[in-house]
Amino acid sequence: MKGAILAALAAGVAATPAAAQDTGRVGVAAGDVLVRLRGIVVAPNEKSGSVLPAFPGEKVSVNNSFMPEVDVTYMATDNIGFELIASTTKHKASGRTGITGSLGKLASTWVLPPTLTAQYHLNPTGTVRPYVGAGVNYTIFWNEKASGSLEAAVGETRVKMDDSFGWAAQAGVDIDLTPKVFLNLDVKYIDIDTTAKLYTTAAGRQSVKLSIDPLVFGIGIGTRF
Numbered sequence: 001m002k003g004a005i006l007a008a009l010a011a012g013v014a015a016t017p018a019a020a021q022d023t024g025r026v027g028v029a030a031g032d033v034l035v036r037l038r039g040i041v042v043a044p045n046e047k048s049g050s051v052l053p054a055f056p057g058e059k060v061s062v063n064n065s066f067m068p069e070v071d072v073t074y075m076a077t078d079n080i081g082f083e084l085i086a087s088t089t090k091h092k093a094s095g096r097t098g099i100t101g102s103l104g105k106l107a108s109t110w111v112l113p114p115t116l117t118a119q120y121h122l123n124p125t126g127t128v129r130p131y132v133g134a135g136v137n138y139t140i141f142w143n144e145k146a147s148g149s150l151e152a153a154v155g156e157t158r159v160k161m162d163d164s165f166g167w168a169a170q171a172g173v174d175i176d177l178t179p180k181v182f183l184n185l186d187v188k189y190i191d192i193d194t195t196a197k198l199y200t201t202a203a204g205r206q207s208v209k210l211s212i213d214p215l216v217f218g219i220g221i222g223t224r225f
Helices: 002-023 098-103 148-154
Strands: 033-043 060-062 065-075 080-086 089-095 105-112 115-121 128-146 157-161 164-176 181-190 193-200 204-211 215-224
Touching: 033 089, 033 181, 060 204, 065 089, 080 128, 089 098, 098 105, 098 148, 105 148, 105 157, 105 193, 115 164, 115 181, 128 157, 128 181, 128 193, 148 157, 148 193, 164 193
Parallel strands: none
Antiparallel strands: 033 065, 033 215, 060 089, 065 080, 080 115, 089 105, 105 128, 115 128, 128 164, 157 193, 164 181, 181 215, 193 204
16 A cells, blocks of 8 residues: 555656646647737738729828737647737728818728738747748728718718738747747738729719738737647
């Protein structure tokens, strides 16, 4: 009986360092799931075509937006992870020159750009872990609305923006604060192209092609499971 008790105690002592090592291990490894909550700034680098056919030569701009974002990364290997981000931001399109410029805000829309990237983590066992990634994006435009100033000028207006499929690139770094919690800094470039269509009472259908192509800057906190 004493021998069995001593054997059990010895096994427990032997297992304790391993458990402590797992609890306090540094970095990431295959099978880990990383969840981050970021605050993001979506800064469009827009290029606009003309508002046609009624307003040739007149272009639009798209404003920056601030919003929280949640993302999840699954580490397929010690170095390779797959990240999916989920966030939605609201943007307004405004005229730049001429008649549309005098109206200011033309329309607003919510943008949902789910983005999947494959990442390479350069220093997975370190407390500072830079990574780079590339992937695909599908952007959904929803709840599009014409502005009051536009409808005052051309009557009741319905707005529709085409969804977009494009590529994405990113770079970032995770910095351990505790064995399980880390600070994250991240920047992404997302390729987003759309055509905004305005169905107006007085001027008929107008459309403008937009390359939004935002940089997305993020800072937040993450944890490892």
